[in-house]
Amino acid sequence: MTTPRTSPPPAAADSPSRGTAPLLSVRDVTRTFPGKRGRTAPVRAVDGVSFDVAAGETLGLVGESGCGKSTTGRMIVRLLEPTSGSITFDGRDISHLGQRELHPLRRHLQMVFQDPHASLNPRQTVARIIAEPLLAQGGSAVDARRRAADLMELVGLIPEHLDRYPHEFSGGQAQRIGIARALATGPRLVIADEPVSALDVSVQAQIVNLMARLQRELGLAYLFIAHDLSVVKRVCNRVAVMYLGRIVEIGPKERVYAAPAHPYTRALLSAVPLPDPVAERARERLTLLGDPPNPAAPPPGCTFHPRCPKAQDRCRTEAPVLSGAERSGAGHRVACHFPETV
Template sequence: MTDTPAMSTEHRTRPGAAPDEVPLLSVRDLVKTFPGRRRRGRATPPVRAVDGIGFDLAAGRTLGLVGESGCGKSTTGRMIVRLLEPTEGTVAFAGQDISHLPARRLGPLRRDAQMVFQDPNSSLNPRRTVARTVADPLLAQGETAGRARARAAELLDLVGLLPEHLDRYPHEFSGGQAQRIGIARALATRPRLIVADEPVSALDVSVQAQIINLFERLRSELGLAYVFVAHDLSVVKRVCDRVAVMYLGRIVEIGDRARVYGDPAHPYTRALLSAVPVPDPAAERARERIVLRGDPPSPAAPPPGCPFHPRCHKAQDVCRVERPELTGPPSRQVACHFPESD
C-alpha cells in the first residue's frame, strides 16, 4: 500500500470571487438520501435530507448554515468532514474531491478539517482525561505521547482553561468548560476548517456569548475558516461573513451577512428574522412578526414545486408546480418566484 497522498493545492475560483479569494471548500449539487426502514412489515420511504445544495468557502472566512430543525444543515456539516458520505454531488477541499475517498485516504482531511459538536458532554469520553481527549487526534496522526500532552497543555491555555485541568475528567466541568475542551480537541491538528454544529445551543445565554467570543478570537489568531451550523440567527450574525438559509434540504437564500440580514429576499428568511428578539422594546412592538403556517413538510414526502409554498403567504400557482432555482449575484442569491426585494 502506498503512503497517503498529500492533498492537492489546486483551487478553483468561484464565480464572482476576487482572483485571490479561492475556495478552501467547494460544495456542488450535494445530496444525501437515507434509505427507508421497515416498520411493522411496511417499508418507509427514503428521506432526502439534503437536496442538491452548493456553496464555496474561502480560507479564513465563515459561512453560517441556518434553518429549522430537520432542514439538513447538520447532515451537510457531517458530509463536509466525511462523517457521512454524500449520495450525490461533490465536496472538494483544497481542490481535491473528497466526496467518496476511502477511509484509508482520509488522513489529510482529518488533519485539515475538524468538527465541534452540539452537546459537549456527550461528545467527550467520560473514561478519558482531558489530556487524553485533546491529544487523541495527534496520537492518531502518529505523534508521540509526550509531544501530544505538551500540545494539549498549549491548547487548554489557548481556549481559556488551566494546565491543572489536564488530568481531570469531563464530568468535573461545566457545559461551557466542556465545550472549550471540545474546541481544544478540534484544534489539536492545526486544522484549516472547523465545522461547528450548533456549538452553543446547549449552553446558557451568558456562556454562549463567551464561547462565541472564543470562536471569533480563534478565527482572528489562527486564520480558521468555519462552517457554523445554527438555528439562532442572532448567533450567526455575530460570527459569519456569509449566511445560507436552508429549508427542507435546499438553500433558499445565500449571501453576504449584511445583504441577508438587512434586506432578506426570501419569505422564509424574513419569517425567521422576524422572530429574532430585538433589545429595544418599542422597536419590538412596532415591527411586523411573520407567523408561518403549519409545520415543515416531511423530507420523506416533500411537496411538489417550491418546497416552501404550503407555508408561504405569497404562494401562487407557479409555486405549486415549478421549483425555483437560486439566482442572483454572488452577494446574494435567492430561490423564489416572487422575492421580496430586488
C-alpha cells in the first residue's frame, strides 16, 4: 500500500457562501420509526433537523450514539424515506423522488459507510465493487475497469490488486476501497458516516489525510458524521451538534470549539483528551447527569434538561429553537434558553 500525501484540510469557511445557493439544503426533516406491533411507542429518531452544506465545504455532524446522525445521513442519500420535511440537492427537492427519478442523481450523491468490511460484498472482487456504480449508470465494463484502476491509485492502493477480494485487505485498505467506490461516479457530495471509527488511530490519520486531499483535488463536499470531536476538528469547516434527534448547536468550527454556547457541546468538548498532561489535569471536566432519555418517550420542553446543570423551570416546559447566540459571531446558532455568552 502506498502512503497518501499528508496535507492540511481546506481552509475553513464560516458558513455556506452568501449569495450562492447551497449544494445541499435540509429543512425541518423528521424520521419516525413505528413501534413493534403496538407493544412499543413510535420513535422519532430525527426531529426537525435543518442545515446547509455548500459546494466544497465539510460540515461535521456530531453527538452521542443514537442521537440520529446516521439516520440523517441515510435520509439524504435516500436509503431511508423522510417522514416529513424537505431535502434539496443542487436546487432540486429529492425528499420523495421515485427510484427512476432518483437514479440519475445518485452519481452526484454518494456515501462512505462506517464498517469497511461490512459495506463491501465479500463475493465480489475489488474491481467489481468499484465498477458497480458505473455499470449501474450505464457505463461499459472496459471503461469501468479502467476507472477502477485509476481510483485504486488515487486512494493509495495498488491497481494490480483489483482482482483480490475484500477479506484480503486490512481495515484501512478496505475503507480506501469504500472511498474509491464512492468516487467512481464523480460525486459532488459524499456522506461519510463514521468513516474512521472502526480503524486504528494511526490508520485514522491516513484516511483523514486522504479525504482532505481528495476534497482539495476533486472539489468534494462532505457531510462528516462522527462522535470523535478531535477528528471533526481536523477535517470540518463547520460543526452541527445533535442531541436526541435535534441540532442543539451549529456554527463555524473555530467558534464552536473555542466558545461553545450549549451545555451539551461544552460537556462533549470537555471529554476530549488534551495532548498536554499539565493542561489535562488542570482543566475542569463537565460530567452530565444520567443517560440520554428514551427517544420513544422524550422529556417535555428542552430534551436535554434532565441532564443539564443549568436547567430551570422554563427548560422543563418550553422547547428552545435554534437562534443566534449573543456575542457568538455570524453563523453560530444554539438551541438553549440560557446559552453561554463568553
